[in-house]
Amino acid sequence: MIDSTFPAYRGSMEYVCLGCGKRFAATGLSAELHYTCPACNSVLMLEDTSIGELKKQSGQHWRDLFDSRAATRNPALRGIFRYYELMAPVLEPQDIVCLGEGHTPIVEGAPALQGYLEARFSFKNEGQNPSASFKDRGMACAFSYLRHMARVRKLTNILGICASTGDTSAAAAMYGAYVGDPIKTAVLLPQGKVTPQQLSQPLGNGATVLEIPGVFDDCMKVVEHLAAQYQVALLNSKNSWRILGQESYAYEVAQHFDWNLDNICLFVPVGNAGNISAIMAGLLKLHALGIFTTLPRLFGVQSSHADPVWRYYSADPATRVYQPVAVRASVAQAAMIGNPVSFPRVRLLAERYESLLPGGFNVIQVTEQAIMDATIIANRHGHIACTQGGECLAGLLQARKLNLISREEHAILDSTAHSLKFSGFQDIYFRNAFDPEYEIKPKPSLYNAPELIADKAGLPVEEIAKKIAERLELKLV
Ligand SMILES: *Cc1c(COP(=O)(O)O)cnc(C)c1O
Numbered sequence: 001m002i003d004s005t006f007p008a009y010r011g012s013m014e015y016v017c018l019g020c021g022k023r024f025a026a027t028g029l030s031a032e033l034h035y036t037c038p039a040c041n042s043v044l045m046l047e048d049t050s051i052g053e054l055k056k057q058s059g060q061h062w063r064d065l066f067d068s069r070a071a072t073r074n075p076a077l078r079g080i081f082r083y084y085e086l087m088a089p090v091l092e093p094q095d096i097v098c099l100g101e102g103h104t105p106i107v108e109g110a111p112a113l114q115g116y117l118e119a120r121f122s123f124k125n126e127g128q129n130p131s132a133s134f135k136d137r138g139m140a141c142a143f144s145y146l147r148h149m150a151r152v153r154k155l156t157n158i159l160g161i162c163a164s165t166g167d168t169s170a171a172a173a174m175y176g177a178y179v180g181d182p183i184k185t186a187v188l189l190p191q192g193k194v195t196p197q198q199l200s201q202p203l204g205n206g207a208t209v210l211e212i213p214g215v216f217d218d219c220m221k222v223v224e225h226l227a228a229q230y231q232v233a234l235l236n237s238k239n240s241w242r243i244l245g246q247e248s249y250a251y252e253v254a255q256h257f258d259w260n261l262d263n264i265c266l267f268v269p270v271g272n273a274g275n276i277s278a279i280m281a282g283l284l285k286l287h288a289l290g291i292f293t294t295l296p297r298l299f300g301v302q303s304s305h306a307d308p309v310w311r312y313y314s315a316d317p318a319t320r321v322y323q324p325v326a327v328r329a330s331v332a333q334a335a336m337i338g339n340p341v342s343f344p345r346v347r348l349l350a351e352r353y354e355s356l357l358p359g360g361f362n363v364i365q366v367t368e369q370a371i372m373d374a375t376i377i378a379n380r381h382g383h384i385a386c387t388q389g390g391e392c393l394a395g396l397l398q399a400r401k402l403n404l405i406s407r408e409e410h411a412i413l414d415s416t417a418h419s420l421k422f423s424g425f426q427d428i429y430f431r432n433a434f435d436p437e438y439e440i441k442p443k444p445s446l447y448n449a450p451e452l453i454a455d456k457a458g459l460p461v462e463e464i465a466k467k468i469a470e471r472l473e474l475k476l477v
């Protein structure tokens with residue numbers, strides 16, 4: 001079936017090496033799936049070399065087009081691919097897999113909470129993606145490209161593999177299970193360093209789940225080796241197709257505010273730095289196409305227990321050098337990464353960003369205590385913040401304290417996953433049972449626990465009701 005609503009434009013995608021600058025075809029029959037530069041092993045980024053074609057249209061044209069697509073019934077254009085021309089304009093409709101990712105709500109901070117914190121903010125609830133984190137955006141793009149490769153090259157057997165702090169493996173396993181033949185999925189996890197909910201996801205989706213002792217960085221080294229030596233499809237954000245898909249976050253924020261981000265700033269937790277790279281790349285693309293004229297200021301947030309990017313940007317620009325750190329236990333566990341794979345992308349994109357908007361790129365460091373308190377406080381006000389979302393709120397409070405933003409600026413906090421994935425940390429907080437390594441003491445005012453109201457079964461209803469009425473200080477009608 002030919003669908004007239006599907007765009008005719010096809011881009012010409014190339015991998016660009018951030019180390020040596022060499023370029024490699026990403027489409028056409030000679031294209032390979034590259035994760036790192038075959039010449040120098042550096043990180044790659046994807047570029048549409050025919051973007052000049054897109055620039056011939058006005059910003060208004062693009063704004064109108066993307067707004068009209070928001071109502072499309074074409075499943076291939078309903079999710080992140082409604083920004084098709086900016087995303088991966090080499091895919092055909094039959095390649096595209098859409099499991100309902102994207103379109104996540106931006107929920108204004110509860111009025112009482114904004115007042116109490118003296119800060120203006122909204123959460124973008126990425127936990128409302130199908131596997132309950134933003135990773136679905138990138139995975140939808142990566143799997144669509146894999147299907148494209150499988151179709152064009154007639155591949156009969158693809159093994160997708162990733163290392164994960166929990167959510168990448170959940171997303172990979174879900175898309176892998178949905179797509180099925182010829183793709184199978186295996187995930188490598190740091191034993192005991194993903195939450196039980198996150199672990200249940202790839203298990204339930206039938207992926208092969210492998211574990212090693214250690215942290216994410218240890219797993220990443222192993223899958224990098226596998227990707228270099230064996231025929232596997234790497235699904236980590238080293239895979240540039242993941243970054244493309246995650247750019248859709250930036251497009252959605254801009255569209256939500258009617259393509260005008262004056263007075264808006266974005267807070268993003270930084271782990272492997274794929275997400276913040278994608279968001280910067282997306283914003284730069286919108287700017288390049290004249291879709292908006294003012295870039296928003298961007299704040300990466302890191303815990304003091306996993307802060308290599310903060311360390312780099314807080315050092316003197318003249319002498320700073322990037323150095324990985326050894327991570328310590330963090331409740332922002334999905335961002336507990338000491339050697340972010342996408343650091344070279346951040347460095348390059350931040351430089352471009354700063355050249356257009358001096359002071360536009362910032363990194364904030366927060367304590368574990370601040371992250372956990374902010375998470376609990378947000379959810380007490382009706383939000384569904386994960387600990388990384390809490391990290392963003394803690395980052396906003398820190399930025400206000402440092403006078404980096406004003407009371408009037410509207411901060412969009414990326415709550416990267418659903419609170420339920422990380423509810424174990426809430427439980428530990430309430431029980432005051434954090435391992436000393438976390439350096440977290442609960443605030444008694446935030447404590448909550450179930451109360452057993454009847455000490456034995458079978459009490460008469462009236463008696464139980466009376467106990468409850470006393471507990472809740474109810475008045476008789
Ligand atoms: C992956 C992840 C992060 C970190 O994102 P990076 O792209 O690795 O920087 C933050 N929060 C959650 C919930 C994640 O799953």
Ligand SMILES: [Zn+2]
Binds near residue numbers: 017018019037038040
């Ligand atoms: Zn290179």
